[in-house]
Amino acid sequence: xxxxxxxxxxxxxxxxxxxxxxxxxxxxxxxxxxxxxxxxxxxxxxxxxxxxxxxxxxxxxxxxxxxxxxxxxxxxxxxxxxxxxxxxxxxxxxxxxxxxxxxxxxxxxxxxxxxxxxxxxxxxxxxxxxxxxxxxxxxxxxxxxxxxxxxxxxxxxxxxxxxxxxxxxxxxxxxxxxxxxxxxxxxxxxxxxxxxxxxxxxxxxxxxxxxxxxxxxxxxxxxxxxxxxxxxxxxxxxxxxxxxxxxxxxxxxxxxxxxxxxxxxxxxxxxxxxxxxxxxxxxxxxxxxxxxxxxxxxxxxxxxxxxxxx
Ligand code: 13P
Ligand code: SF4
Numbered sequence: 001x002x003x004x005x006x007x008x009x010x011x012x013x014x015x016x017x018x019x020x021x022x023x024x025x026x027x028x029x030x031x032x033x034x035x036x037x038x039x040x041x042x043x044x045x046x047x048x049x050x051x052x053x054x055x056x057x058x059x060x061x062x063x064x065x066x067x068x069x070x071x072x073x074x075x076x077x078x079x080x081x082x083x084x085x086x087x088x089x090x091x092x093x094x095x096x097x098x099x100x101x102x103x104x105x106x107x108x109x110x111x112x113x114x115x116x117x118x119x120x121x122x123x124x125x126x127x128x129x130x131x132x133x134x135x136x137x138x139x140x141x142x143x144x145x146x147x148x149x150x151x152x153x154x155x156x157x158x159x160x161x162x163x164x165x166x167x168x169x170x171x172x173x174x175x176x177x178x179x180x181x182x183x184x185x186x187x188x189x190x191x192x193x194x195x196x197x198x199x200x201x202x203x204x205x206x207x208x209x210x211x212x213x214x215x216x217x218x219x220x221x222x223x224x225x226x227x228x229x230x231x232x233x234x235x236x237x238x239x240x241x242x243x244x245x246x247x248x249x250x251x252x253x254x255x256x257x258x259x260x261x262x263x264x265x266x267x268x269x270x271x272x273x274x275x276x277x278x279x280x281x282x283x284x285x286x287x288x289x290x291x292x293x294x295x296x297x298x299x300x301x302x303x304x305x306x307x308x309x310x
Contacts, residue, residue, distance in 0.1 A: 003030070006279045010034055013282045019055035021278070022047055024064065025215045026237035026270040031059045031278060038241065040216040041113050042128040042310060048072060049307065057282055058289075061269050063089045066117050069289040070299050080277035082287035085269050086114050087173040088200075092149035094118040097168070100148075104166055107146040108139050111302070114172075115149050117291055121298035126306045129153060129199050130214035136161045138309055152176070156199045156206055174267045175200035178233050182255040183208060190229050190252065196221050197233035197254070205233055205254070222246060235267045 011034070014021065022044050023035035032038050037047050041064065048056055048068035055076045058065035061084040069077040092115050101109060101122055111123040112132070120126055127135040136157050139145060147154040148168030152175065158165045175198055183205065187193060196218045197209035206212055211221040215238050222230050223245055232238065233254035242251050256265045281287065291299075 001276055001279070003275065006275050007034060010275075010279050010282060013279075017055050017282065017285075018053050019057055019282060020047075020051050020053035021057045021059060022051075022068070023059035024061070024237075024270065025219075025241055026235040026267050027059045027273060028237070028271060028275070029240045030275040031273060032237070032240055034275070034278070035059060040128065040130055040214045042130045042214070043216060044068075045071065045113070045128070045303070046307065046310070051075075055282075055285070057278065059273050059278060060084070061086045061089075061267075062289075063114055063116060065289045066291065067113060067120075067303060069291055070117060070120075070296050070303060073291075073293070073296060076285060077289040078281045078285065079287055079289060080273040080281045084272045087269075088112065088114040088149045088170050089116055089119075091170045092116070092119055092168060094122070097122060097148065100168065101146065104144070104146050107144045107166060109146050109148075110135060110139070111148050112150050112153055113303075113306075117295055117299040119148065120302055121295055123302040124305075125309075126302045128214065128306075130217055131306065131310045132157055132199070133160050135306060135309060136163060136165075150200055152202055152206075153199045155203055156212065172200040174235050174265045175205075175233075176202055177256040177258065177265055178202070178205050178254045179257040180204050180208070182257075183231065183233070186231055186252055186255065190231070192227065193229040193231050193250075193252065194225060194227040195231045195233065195254075198235075201233050209233065219245065222249065222251070235265055235270065237266070237270065 021035045065079040109123045147165040149170030151167045154167040194210040196211045229250040231252045
């Protein structure tokens with residue numbers, strides 16, 4: 001289908017149906033451009049909590065749309081492609097996590113928002129990469145903490161907060177793929193560059209970073225720092241907003257281990273959504289996210305605690 005036709009139809013349907021399009025920074029440029037709001041996980045959750053639209057089209061991955069539904073039981077929440085998963089969420093199953101949690105009955109369970117509603121329902125509090133440190137620090141030091149599902153973010157938090165966290169062994173396939181050797185090579189050729197990394201990256205990448213933070217954190221850092229060249233260690237979708245916001249700065253995507261053709265990392269789960277699927281989903285009002293009410297209420301509690309602290 002022709003792109004300009006898709007854009008005009010999406011805009012028409014959006015108005016007709018009082019729908020809002022929320023998009024993550026990792027979505028394709030087309031989707032970021034047509035979205036009403038583009039943000040990181042925390043900003044998107046907050047937006048989903050306050051919108052007065054009847055329909056939320058969540059251009060992101062499943063756990064993000066599911067979180068929007070948990071916060072908005074009476075709204076229709078749509079996801080352009082229902083198969084938009086996440087290696088972190090998909091690698092932490094309810095029964096395994098329940099058994100893991102049972103080994104540490106006294107621990108406070110903190111879960112990264114990149115997990116299913118079933119895992120959130122087993123949690124005391126949820127966090128995102130932009131508030132994780134604050135959430136950990138809000139827990140009295142007398143309490144031990146179990147953190148899931150991202151071991152890289154968990155290790156980073158452990159160092160930052162000087163707390164010994166029990167970690168679930170999950171990881172993000174995109175952020176784990178950055179090559180330290182290639183990063184060092186690029187840095188040698190650009191010695192004045194600053195490295196900005198997402199905390200889902202491995203510790204050897206984080207050790208090289210001048211700034212570590214969420215996608216919005218990285219954007220703000222690059223926007224406000226005086227350096228003119230930046231090496232960006234997160235998913236490549238963020239480069240679109242950066243190119244718009246700071247066109248005068250040089251942005252070098254951190255290279256992946258297996259990446260010989262393109263210098264950047266893309267999340268295949270995020271990129272499964274397309275403009276055409278977005279149009280179809282708005283037109284057909286599906287795929288729609290649905291969640292059992294008992295589970296929703298259980299998962300809502302740790303999300304609400306997070307939002308109150310953020
Ligand atoms: P942010 O919270 O930084 O948007 O990260 C979400 C995510 O999935 C990173 O891979
Ligand atoms: Fe999940 Fe990683 Fe993709 Fe983010 S980039 S959605 S953590 S697989």
